[in-house]
Amino acid sequence: MRAPRPVPTVVLRALALLATLLVPLLAPVPSRAADAAADVVAIAAAIEETGAETRLVLTLSAPVEPRVFAIDRPERIVLDLPKVNFQIPAEEGARSGGLVASMRWGLFAADRARVVIALAGPATVTDVAVTARDDGAHLLTLSLAAVGAEVFAARVAADAGAFRTASLRPAIAPDPAPADTRPTIVIDPGHGGIDPGAIAAGGVEEADIVLAFALRLRERLSESGRFRVLMTRETDVFVPLTERVGFARRAQADLFVSIHADSISSAPQVSGLTVYTNSDEASDRESATLAERENSADALAGIETREARDEVADILRDLAARETRGYSHVFATTLVEGMGGVARLNKNPHRQAGFVVLRAHDVPSVLVELGYLSSRRDIALLTSEAWKDGATAAMTASIDRFFAPRLGDRADAAAVSP
Template sequence: MPARARLALAIALVLASPLAARAQAPGLTAVAIGADLATGAGGTTKLTLTLSKAVEARAFVMERPDRVVIDLAEVNFQLGPEAGRKREGLVSSFRYGLFAPGRSRIVVDLAQAATVGRIETVTRAKDGAVLLSIEFQRADRDAFRRAAVASDPMPAARKAAAVPEASDTRPLIMVDAGHGGIDPGAIASTGVFEKDIVFGFAQALVSRLESSGRYRVRMTRDRDVFVPLSDRVRLAREANADLFVSIHADSISSAPQVRGATIYTGSERATDAESAKLADRENKADAAAGTETQAGPAQVADILQELTLRETRSFSSGFAKGLRAHLSPVMEMSPKPHREAGFVVLRSPDVPSVLVELGYLSSKRDLDLLQSETWRSEVTGGMAKAIDAFFGNRTTLTRPDALKRSAAIAPVSP
């Protein structure tokens, strides 16, 4: 169905009587069925959302990179695949999604410094649609910087860690589906989002592990919601996880021939320049969602903590090698299948952690496989075997409590 026809159908379903009246009910989530940019007088640019009901909007600006962040009550975005990708006036692009339970966010990337002008809400008489307009005004650097300093964005909601049952001694595995909510991750030429690909894979891996009965399994996100990088690490540590597995998919639009999976473990020094660039890109996920990366895990402060970190990285490396061995027969691996880099999500000093790039969305072959149920079943099966082998050696479960609990919790900047 053409995009225009889909949009017309969405408008009809949401706004037609009697659904329009129900959409205005207090308990229902607002639906966004349109997002338009227009340049106005004096060089202003206006973003207008077409909604099924009114929502409050709060906007502020952030620097490095320059962007406007618009916080809303939860909105169900039913927009076309091209929404947000077209440059217009002061806006180079924008993205949107669920930022936290009950909250949505739009992040507008600015083509040049701008501040927020009027925010208006009007109801369209002909069909009852609500038009929410946010105006951006050109500003010089000093004015923009003052506006950014004056902004006081609300802190992101923090998801409570699941507390493991005291009587359950099975290993606890934290599965981390990368990106989510307002942060789509890589985007394939077909419009498929990395966040959706990896979430489906993570769910399949969780189901596979739970079905064995050998493990307790948690997810850093169980829906399409944004979770800050430091919170992903915090969730694993607070749950006293025995293993952290982060799932991602890469993209290199300039090299569609590149394909294959890569397993990463944490290190202050990257194995190569490509790994360093990837880690830097992934570590900017918080900024892409209109927030700043919070303080990271503990700084190594004494010899006991240094031993903990070394031991944890040894476990991580050992698991990565076993994972490579079990995945190689069932999936294409990159020329350098095990690498190291400074990913924020791999900085836990006391939880063995790996990040798996399943393949490249820029590769048609990889993209087809990433969306294949048969391929997913084979690969999650290989991962499950690697996890079984890792925990089959009971020494992986006997890290002294004094070591595991010894990592300092005083935060430092990543």
């Protein structure tokens, strides 16, 4: 395929200088485009084809020390970097050329970034170099050459141990609150970091939309004083699926709400808010497709989803899961009823599918699709401040109703020690 046209040198120089000057001055906001806490800024990515070789060139504001790994199923090259603020729209990752089929980039952990390169065929990295330009920018150039399947497999095997170590992440742990008897709500903004989620026309990214909504919801729930509210992520960072579940279980959560705004290009007629609960069998084909895609998030970031084994006996776990599933359905019904007055509901607003993030056997859990980025009408709502205000208020009221039997009319419900 034809390589994309290179950005004019004068533009790159101006961007590099501007990024270097502005990064220390910007305040962090919940957006992929402005996580300015990073010291290094990536301002451009280009694919160059030179004979049999393909080069990926990242333009950075400062030098970095990269680490490179080959992984399979499917064939990919992983480039690990220190913390980098990617000022490159995620939708540009769909570019392809030579041995590069597509790319994705973003924070893999709070202090690390990752670039995952999907290969068009088996390839090996022949060189990785970081060079300085006269304008102060630095070019990270990764060179690829085609190899046979056996050579690629040998490279994967050689990198396996180091890659497993590089992919280890500290578990996110909730702050202890032994004196807090309020119900604990865990809000889970889907995607983040290297996983932007669905990307709508115009570059609107699911990870941004759901984080902004989740932060607003946390604010409303906290204002009520009746709940202890935690989030699996508060910034644009990647969190593995099972780690989200583990966080809720370690927090002894009373309710887990995963927020999403996906896209179903094969079914653009699907629109409106939908609440999902966990089930081994999906309620319909669209739900099964959606769950399969959501469950692949870890693989797209270059790691395997590993569901932790429970320490309790299987029979006890199954009994707990059955009871938990009942509570999940009750909350899903309550939420659908509560959101009906402020949100466009899907024609079938309560659906079921086998989402990994809903598999905690002892935490009632739902996944809320606020809308679908494949629907223009939904995008208009999801990006509306007025709609977010109304939707978060309705969701807070639904959570209040769900916990009403537990909270009762206690006047001191809002005065428990945090």
